[in-house]
Amino acid sequence: MKGETYRLTTPLWRWSGPSAANWYFLTIDGGVGEALSATALMDRLEQGKGRGWGSVRLRIRIGASAWQTSAFPSKEQGWIVPVKAAVRRAEGLTEGDAVTVQLQF
Numbered sequence: 001m002k003g004e005t006y007r008l009t010t011p012l013w014r015w016s017g018p019s020a021a022n023w024y025f026l027t028i029d030g031g032v033g034e035a036l037s038a039t040a041l042m043d044r045l046e047q048g049k050g051r052g053w054g055s056v057r058l059r060i061r062i063g064a065s066a067w068q069t070s071a072f073p074s075k076e077q078g079w080i081v082p083v084k085a086a087v088r089r090a091e092g093l094t095e096g097d098a099v100t101v102q103l104q105f
Contacts (some may be wrong), residue, residue, distance in 0.1 A: 003078045006032045012083060012093055024088060028071055029078030036071055039105055047103055058105035060065045063091045071105070 008028070015023045028036060040056050055070035058081070065087045072077045080102075083093070093099060 003104070004035070004087045005102060006035060007100065007102050008032050009098050012088075012095055012097045012099050014095045018080070024083045024085075024093075024095065025080040026083060027074075027077045027080055028103070031066070032103065033078035037073075039091065040062055056105055058103050060104075061100055061102040062087060065090050071103075 008030070010026045010028065011031060012024055012026060017023065036056050036058075040054060043056070054073045056079075057068065057070050059066065059068050060081065062083070067084075067087065069082060069084075071081045074080045081101075083099075087093070091099075
C-alpha cells in the first residue's frame with residue numbers, strides 16, 4: 001500500500017563494477033518486496049508508464065540516518081536499494097552487516 005511504512009532486517013552487500021567501483025546494497029524481498037512490486041505496478045497503471053529501470057521512489061531510515069532514494073527491481077534478488085557511503089560511515093556499517101531498515105513508499 002502506498003504511504004505505508006515497512007521494517008525489515010537484511011544484509012548489506014557489495015557489488016564491484018568493471019572499473020573497480022564498489023556499490024553497496026540492501027536486498028528487499030519477501031512481503032516487503034511484494035509490496036514494492038505492487039506499488040510499481042500501480043504506478044505504471046496510474047501513470048501509463050514506469051519510472052527509469054522500473055524503480056520505485058522511497059524514503060529510507062537506518063538508525064539515525066534518513067534519506068530519499070529508489071529501489072530497483074533485480075531478476076536475481078527481488079529489489080535492491082543502494083546505501084550511500086555517508087550513511088554507511090554514520091551508522092558504522094560494513095559489508096555483511098545485518099541492517100535494520102525502515103522503508104516508506
